[in-house]
Amino acid sequence: MDDTEKQPVHKRGYGVSTVYETLRNEIIELKLAPGSPVDEQQLSDRFALSRTPIREALVRLAAEGLITTLTNRTTIVSNIDFLGLGEFFDALTLMYRVTTRLAAANHQASDIGGIRALQLQFQTAVEARDVLGMIATNRDFHVAIAEAGRNRYYTDLFTRLLDQGRRILRLYYSSFNDVLPRQYVGEHEDMIQAIINRDIDGADKLAAAHADQIVSQIRSYITADNRQTARLPL
Amino acid sequence: MDDTEKQPVHKRGYGVSTVYETLRNEIIELKLAPGSPVDEQQLSDRFALSRTPIREALVRLAAEGLITTLTNRTTIVSNIDFLGLGEFFDALTLMYRVTTRLAAANHQASDIGGIRALQLQFQTAVEARDVLGMIATNRDFHVAIAEAGRNRYYTDLFTRLLDQGRRILRLYYSSFNDVLPRQYVGEHEDMIQAIINRDIDGADKLAAAHADQIVSQIRSYITADNRQTARLPL
DNA sequence: TGCCGACTTCGTGTCGACAATAAAAATACA
DNA sequence: TGTATTTTTATTGTCGACACGAAGTCGGCA
Structure with missing residues (x-):
């Protein structure tokens, strides 16, 4: 009945949006703790997608300030800025x-x-x-x-x-x-x-x-x- | 004297920012006409970068509304919204x-x-x-x-x-x-x-x-x- | 002659792999 | 034993290639 394994459930152009929205929700709902690292490979496994679309979703999240990317280093869920x-x-x-x-x-x-x-x-x-x-x-x-x-x-x-x-x-x-x-x-x-x-x-x-x-x-x-x-x- | 040909002038993590800022300026200064198509391959040639970093820059621009991506189709410079x-x-x-x-x-x-x-x-x-x-x-x-x-x-x-x-x-x-x-x-x-x-x-x-x-x-x-x-x- | 459908083409979306960089680990030295 | 230096390792940034989708093109049929 079901399409055999790993058949991506997302249609072609919608992989990134899915990842984006999912992560966005998890960040806002604090399922992902502020300051916790965001690993691309891990997400790649989790969503059964290559790192490229994951990365594009992360860029979008970064543009909204929900995650912070330290160049060439890890990227983390943005901390809540109590000072601001x-x-x-x-x-x-x-x-x-x-x-x-x-x-x-x-x-x-x-x-x-x-x-x-x-x-x-x-x-x-x-x-x-x-x-x-x-x-x-x-x-x-x-x-x-x-x-x-x-x-x-x-x-x-x-x-x-x-x-x-x-x-x-x-x-x-x-x-x-x-x-x-x-x-x-x-x-x-x-x-x-x-x-x-x-x-x-x-x-x-x-x-x-x-x-x-x-x-x-x-x-x-x-x-x-x-x-x-x-x-x-x- | 100069590093031999095509040695990318951008340091590792800064290719995307360069593309982003350059395109951003060109859009704002109307060097890129509203509605004109944005071709990834073309930009890839122009900046001597792979399509991947170009794409990430485009995602950022899209997040700001400066470009509009028609999924699976071309992406264009956003039109000026006179109605809005x-x-x-x-x-x-x-x-x-x-x-x-x-x-x-x-x-x-x-x-x-x-x-x-x-x-x-x-x-x-x-x-x-x-x-x-x-x-x-x-x-x-x-x-x-x-x-x-x-x-x-x-x-x-x-x-x-x-x-x-x-x-x-x-x-x-x-x-x-x-x-x-x-x-x-x-x-x-x-x-x-x-x-x-x-x-x-x-x-x-x-x-x-x-x-x-x-x-x-x-x-x-x-x-x-x-x-x-x-x-x-x- | 006009309309519908297969085919071609072009560009995007996605992939797996490689290269570079910075942190961590291991080693050498005082 | 502690510190400086090298080596390792993990993860990101980038690359070239492939696959899918949508337009446009061409040919067949009414």
Whole structure:
């Protein structure tokens, strides 16, 4: 029945995309630890592909900053840059605001359905206390809003930032309580309503508040984490 | 004296970067026409490199959207997306504002020298009526300001947008008059002053006005161009 | 004469192998 | 015994060649 062994499941031009997307997910979901080495031969075996397409996928990942290649030496999964978190939060907040504003201004009626569906998924994840699901669907929800805003440049940057954020959130997902997520559900509802009403400034304010929530949440996780290390006996 | 023939001038890991940067420049400077095909074998001959490193450079360019690869078919220099110009201008304006704001907030004394130097270069180009030089140095000037703002995410996006803008401006550089450029020199001066004074809101306002200037300038070029085609006998 | 299908051609996607480089290991020496 | 130097080894960067896919070409058929 099945095509005999090693018959590549990918069609001709799609080997690289597969590798790219798979690795991308694994990096964002922290299945590949930051700083861990990425071996080309290993991947070549794993995907049953030559090193050439693997390499091209790695180049793409490097262009997005997800991996770091030390020339002529090993290439590693990029470390999470805790020192640059300030920049990250600043950009993330701005993109939250801009994309939500634009969604209120530019969305079409057909966009709302998709956004609502993702919000529902988020809600479901919250109720099931599925933290990983929450992180993923929250990201999808905001990407959908960004897409309704119809500005490719913002959507691209925002997506990258949100994915970067997923990586950070994963680090702390064990410490999630379930007060905040419920609050997020409400905030999401308000944002949807503002978008539908084409209330641009309202959407902006809600997005800004939402962003501040999330930023301070992540910040508190990090400082809590720091306290752990500070508690070490000396 | 010289190493005998075809000894690759690039050191081992730097072949791809060379190809990447060369092609990138040629695309931005419109030496490679939008829509024109990019042939790997041809480039392979030209750079005296195998197709593999060429390919990796192309993947990088594709990740930035400078080239478009039709899978299993030819790959072409990306077309200038006139329909998406609205999005482009929106993002460009926002980045002008944000980077200038941040420069006023975060710059260090040592940043000012570099910015001043680039402003001087721009001024020189304006006085010499060197339009291509103006376009290039203007870009460098604003990138320097963005770097002084110290937010990698903004700097990256802004750089990409400015380079995209260079491509568009090149299309119309013949129609430059020299009233506007002189005005830009003045606006640049004001921006520098606002940055030095750490006048964040002032810097923001100046940047917004500057962006509006440039956007409406480009817009007028485009509509003028459209009028040309509209004038065709039917 | 106009349309459909096999054939040819050109360029990409993929492969396995080789060369170079830098880290690690092994050796020599003080 | 510790340090400097050579050798080994592992992994990347590059190469030339082959295979597949899509256009364009040519010929057959209605």
